[in-house]
Amino acid sequence: MMHGSDQSIWGSDERQGAVKDTEGYVTADGRQIGGVLMELRNITLRFGGVVAIKDISFDIREGEIRAIIGPNGAGKSSMLNIISGFYTPSEGELWYKGAKRPPMRPYEIARMGVARTFQNIALFEGMTVLDNVMTGRLTHMHAGIASQALWWGKARNEEIANREVVEKVIDFLEIQSIRKTPVGRLPYGLKKRVELARALAAEPSMLLLDEPMAGMNVEEKEDMSRFILDVNDEFGTTIVLIEHDMGVVMDLSDRVVVMDYGKKIGDGPPDEVRRNQDVIDAYLGVSH
Amino acid sequence: MAYMSEGAEGLRSIPALLQRNAGTFGSRPAYREKEFGIWQSWTWAETEKEIEAFALGLLNLGVRKGDHVAVIGRNRPTLYWSMVAAQMCGAVPVPLYQDAAAEEMEYALQHCGARFVIAADQEQVDKVIDIQDDLHQFEHMIYVDPRGMRKYDHRRLHDYASVQNQGRAAHDEFVGELTARRESLGYDDTCVMLYTSGTTGKPKGVVLSNRNIIETAKNSAEFDKLGPGEEVLAYLPMAWVGDFIFSIGQAYWTGFCVNCPESAETMMTDLREIAPSYYFAPPRVFETQLTQIMIRMEDAGAFKRGMFHHFMDHARTVGPRILDGKPVGLLDRLRYALGSFMVYGPLKNTLGLSKVRVGYTAGEAIGPEIFDFYRALGINLKQLYGQTEASVFITQQPDHEVRPDTVGVPSPGVEIRIADNGEVFYRSPGVFVEYYKNAESTADTKDAEGWVATGDAGFFEESTGHLRIIDRAKDVGKMADGALFAPKYVENKLKFYPNILEAVVFGAGRDRCTAFINIDLTAVGNWAERNNIAYASYQELAGHPKVLEIIRGHVEEVNRSVAGDEMLSGCQIHRFLVLHKELDADDGELTRTRKVRRKIIAEKFGDLVTALYDGSPSIYTETEVTYEDGRKGKIRATLTIMDAEVVPGASPAMAAE
Numbered sequence: 001m002m003h004g005s006d007q008s009i010w011g012s013d014e015r016q017g018a019v020k021d022t023e024g025y026v027t028a029d030g031r032q033i034g035g036v037l038m039e040l041r042n043i044t045l046r047f048g049g050v051v052a053i054k055d056i057s058f059d060i061r062e063g064e065i066r067a068i069i070g071p072n073g074a075g076k077s078s079m080l081n082i083i084s085g086f087y088t089p090s091e092g093e094l095w096y097k098g099a100k101r102p103p104m105r106p107y108e109i110a111r112m113g114v115a116r117t118f119q120n121i122a123l124f125e126g127m128t129v130l131d132n133v134m135t136g137r138l139t140h141m142h143a144g145i146a147s148q149a150l151w152w153g154k155a156r157n158e159e160i161a162n163r164e165v166v167e168k169v170i171d172f173l174e175i176q177s178i179r180k181t182p183v184g185r186l187p188y189g190l191k192k193r194v195e196l197a198r199a200l201a202a203e204p205s206m207l208l209l210d211e212p213m214a215g216m217n218v219e220e221k222e223d224m225s226r227f228i229l230d231v232n233d234e235f236g237t238t239i240v241l242i243e244h245d246m247g248v249v250m251d252l253s254d255r256v257v258v259m260d261y262g263k264k265i266g267d268g269p270p271d272e273v274r275r276n277q278d279v280i281d282a283y284l285g286v287s288h
Numbered sequence: 289m290a291y292m293s294e295g296a297e298g299l300r301s302i303p304a305l306l307q308r309n310a311g312t313f314g315s316r317p318a319y320r321e322k323e324f325g326i327w328q329s330w331t332w333a334e335t336e337k338e339i340e341a342f343a344l345g346l347l348n349l350g351v352r353k354g355d356h357v358a359v360i361g362r363n364r365p366t367l368y369w370s371m372v373a374a375q376m377c378g379a380v381p382v383p384l385y386q387d388a389a390a391e392e393m394e395y396a397l398q399h400c401g402a403r404f405v406i407a408a409d410q411e412q413v414d415k416v417i418d419i420q421d422d423l424h425q426f427e428h429m430i431y432v433d434p435r436g437m438r439k440y441d442h443r444r445l446h447d448y449a450s451v452q453n454q455g456r457a458a459h460d461e462f463v464g465e466l467t468a469r470r471e472s473l474g475y476d477d478t479c480v481m482l483y484t485s486g487t488t489g490k491p492k493g494v495v496l497s498n499r500n501i502i503e504t505a506k507n508s509a510e511f512d513k514l515g516p517g518e519e520v521l522a523y524l525p526m527a528w529v530g531d532f533i534f535s536i537g538q539a540y541w542t543g544f545c546v547n548c549p550e551s552a553e554t555m556m557t558d559l560r561e562i563a564p565s566y567y568f569a570p571p572r573v574f575e576t577q578l579t580q581i582m583i584r585m586e587d588a589g590a591f592k593r594g595m596f597h598h599f600m601d602h603a604r605t606v607g608p609r610i611l612d613g614k615p616v617g618l619l620d621r622l623r624y625a626l627g628s629f630m631v632y633g634p635l636k637n638t639l640g641l642s643k644v645r646v647g648y649t650a651g652e653a654i655g656p657e658i659f660d661f662y663r664a665l666g667i668n669l670k671q672l673y674g675q676t677e678a679s680v681f682i683t684q685q686p687d688h689e690v691r692p693d694t695v696g697v698p699s700p701g702v703e704i705r706i707a708d709n710g711e712v713f714y715r716s717p718g719v720f721v722e723y724y725k726n727a728e729s730t731a732d733t734k735d736a737e738g739w740v741a742t743g744d745a746g747f748f749e750e751s752t753g754h755l756r757i758i759d760r761a762k763d764v765g766k767m768a769d770g771a772l773f774a775p776k777y778v779e780n781k782l783k784f785y786p787n788i789l790e791a792v793v794f795g796a797g798r799d800r801c802t803a804f805i806n807i808d809l810t811a812v813g814n815w816a817e818r819n820n821i822a823y824a825s826y827q828e829l830a831g832h833p834k835v836l837e838i839i840r841g842h843v844e845e846v847n848r849s850v851a852g853d854e855m856l857s858g859c860q861i862h863r864f865l866v867l868h869k870e871l872d873a874d875d876g877e878l879t880r881t882r883k884v885r886r887k888i889i890a891e892k893f894g895d896l897v898t899a900l901y902d903g904s905p906s907i908y909t910e911t912e913v914t915y916e917d918g919r920k921g922k923i924r925a926t927l928t929i930m931d932a933e934v935v936p937g938a939s940p941a942m943a944a945e
Contacts, residue, residue, distance in 0.1 A: 030439075130325075163325070164324065167324035167325045168324060170324075170325070171323070171324060172435075174551070176325075176550045176551050176553070176554050177550075177551065177553035177554045177557070179325065180557075230435075230436060233436070233438075233439075234435065234436070234438075
């Protein structure tokens with residue numbers, strides 16, 4: 001099921017035909033979730049003697065909002081870094097769109113339709129919001145140096161086309177009023193939204209969000225939750241998110257993976273995970 | 289301007305004006321909207337096609353003659369087109385306030401029995417869906433922005449673009465019917481219905497005819513010599529009569545271009561980009577802008593700040609005179625020209641007001657300093673006085689006769705009469721037809737000869753012939769000696785001081801006036817910080833002797849200004865106190881729109897009012913307050929009562945002193 005992708009505002013849709021596995025499930029609110037987009041099989045990650053992730057397997061399905069939760073140091077960000085290709089797992093396999101993914105550089109993975117935001121905001125502070133979001137289009141720019149330098153021909157046409165996509169994202173996230181504002185002057189909550197805009201500008205089929213609500217007040221969290229749901233709903237983007245705010249996670253996500261000390265201790269819909277004794281122990285703390 | 293004379297004969301409706309404009313100004317821009325970072329524009333010819341396609345779509349959905357079509361959303365070309373398309377079908381557009389809660393909308397939608405609702409986006413659609421079970425006549429809703437709407441039940445819900453497409457597809461089938469309906473529109477048919485905000489009781493649906501709108505648009509456009517080259521920014525609520533007159537009435541009459549901002553937040557940027565030549569803003573907008581300028585100038589470097597203040601001082605002395613065409617010395621003119629180059633020009637450009645030829649403010653009183661500031665910069669800001677029931681215009685200020693304290697001369701075609709109790713009555717071609725389904729209120733407001741009561745008290749200045757509004761008629765009273773008592777007039781003067789947030793003046797039936805004052809915590813707090821004055825609470829700051837002295841200074845200045853007014857010099861304030869708490873709507877002291885509830889305050893603080901009149905130097909009081917979470921508490925305070933100097937005037941009230 002390519003839920004919603006036919007309604008995409010983005011012109012071309014490279015995601016079509018990506019997934020062959022058609023078995024899916026229907027969420028509580030009636031959304032049809034598609035087949036497996038990415039599968040992680042027995043992933044282990046070591047840094048020297050430290051085992052950050054130990055033999056974890058789970059899958060991410062087309063169109064779902066998948067959360068990874070766990071106490072501090074559980075290995076959530078490492079997991080996200082493996083998905084985004086920043087880390088290469090020491091053991092295990094990663095299957096993406098039905099094929100085993102070999103070790104790749106992050107930009108190659110970005111080209112495959114994976115975009116992300118960072119726990120600590122990683123924007124260009126001196127550049128405007130618009131320019132920052134335009135950098136999200138980098139993987140879609142192919143004009144040569146000469147054309148770029150002369151601002152003529154292909155480079156120019158490309159810029160116009162890319163700007164149109166970027167403007168649609170700006171409109172979607174309602175940040176028109178700060179379009180020309182340097183990012184350094186923005187409050188924290190808006191910077192987070194700009195980061196999301198940049199990730200969306202890449203027209204990803206999978207969006208990775210590393211603590212999108214960290215440090216936000218209630219109102220900003222509500223806004224961000226709304227945008228995450230809208231992105232998923234409107235463009236059918238698969239979303240993987242790490243978040244500490246349990247209320248947000250339980251409300252937003254379709255399925256939750258719970259990690260503790262590098263191991264997977266729970267996996268399933270929010271209600272199921274909430275009742276899982278291991279998960280309760282991990283959060284309330286028992287002696288290990 | 290040959291077409292002007294056709295007004296009465298050929299052009300009897302907005303759709304007829306549209307047809308003329310598409311012919312006369314076909315390739316000129318009619319609408320612009322900033323979308324996706326650039327200004328998209330539509331010529332009059334394109335506009336006619338868009339509107340026609342939508343009107344055909346409406347016919348296709350079954351819009352009947354005389355139906356009410358509600359329009360809800362922010363200013364967007366599509367929504368303006370919807371209104372004209374509804375008119376084309378012989379239906380009546382009813383724009384509603386987009387920020388109204390669902391229950392408030394329910395009243396209006398039920399009252400007018402709207403069969404069709406055109407909503408801007410998901411937010412507005414959700415509100416109507418919430419209440420649709422109680423709307424018995426409601427049938428179809430059309431939305432403009434499809435975002436988030438995909439999963440809605442589309443049996444009674446339609447996308448704007450698809451309605452247009454269906455209209456285009458059904459062109460041959462319905463075009464005859466559409467033409468017939470358009471041509472049958474008469475001068476006295478309803479043009480639009482607007483709901484008044486309803487500060488007292490339920491909102492009333494004001495029915496305005498084509499004659500009301502077109503005659504008013506024609507007269508007011510001639511008054512200010514508006515032409516097809518004007519640019520306006522449409523950013524005020526579409527449900528407000530002013531927006532309907534400016535963005536539809538005058539725009540269609542003269543053929544000028546209406547520009548819609550990208551969003552409410554980008555309004556200032558969009559204003560700068562468009563640089564309107566004809567501009568309207570309520571006093572609040574000008575106040576906020578001025579405060580921002582002042583704060584930013586305080587943060588500027590010493591040289592820039594010095595230059596700003598030097599040239600602004602000069603502008604205040606000669607700027608308004610130059611604008612009014614009065615004689616000014618050559619040297620002063622040269623200095624003003626230099627100031628324009630160095631300060632005024634760049635400042636106006638930043639504000640987006642460089643090209644304003646005609647600017648209006650109305651709705652409430654504007655502070656004279658604020659008004660003069662903009663006039664000093666060379667911006668032709670004027671005041672007008674109007675009402676929904678008058679299709680806006682009752683009086684307005686002509687060029688070269690602008691003053692902060694009057695509302696101008698009667699607008700062209702308007703007759704004005706002042707009743708014995710001071711209430712202002714008017715009669716004009718713009719006078720509304722009726723309140724919809726409310727014959728009783730119509731009869732109360734409008735008499736058989738067409739005179740309409742404004743509810744405001746005022747008088748004509750003999751020397752200039754300008755009207756001055758002093759207060760709501762029901763608040764105007766007499767003092768013990770028979771002198772006129774107009775509390776709001778004095779309160780407004782007090783409130784123009786940034787340090788004073790709210791003032792309540794007493795004096796009806798008494799021999800002298802007294803006042804409660806509320807300080808503005810931001811302004812006074814800022815002052816305290818700069819002067820190293822420590823305070824722990826609002827109450828402590830409000831009772832600080834130095835603060836009381838500052839307020840006394842303001843009150844005495846107001847007294848001097850009031851004394852200069854022969855009719856109202858009895859309203860000088862003899863004694864006042866600064867309240868220990870902010871007047872609050874939660875405590876019932878203000879309405880939700882922050883208007884003072886005089887009676888309730890006088891009752892609640894009865895002990896304080898007594899102290900103001902019995903000569904005591906201070907008073908101990910306890911006041912119950914309601915916190916935001918609904919809990920109640922008590923504030924205890926001892927308030928100092930201050931005497932203020934009054935200026936002996938020629939009035940009988942002073943003679944009695």
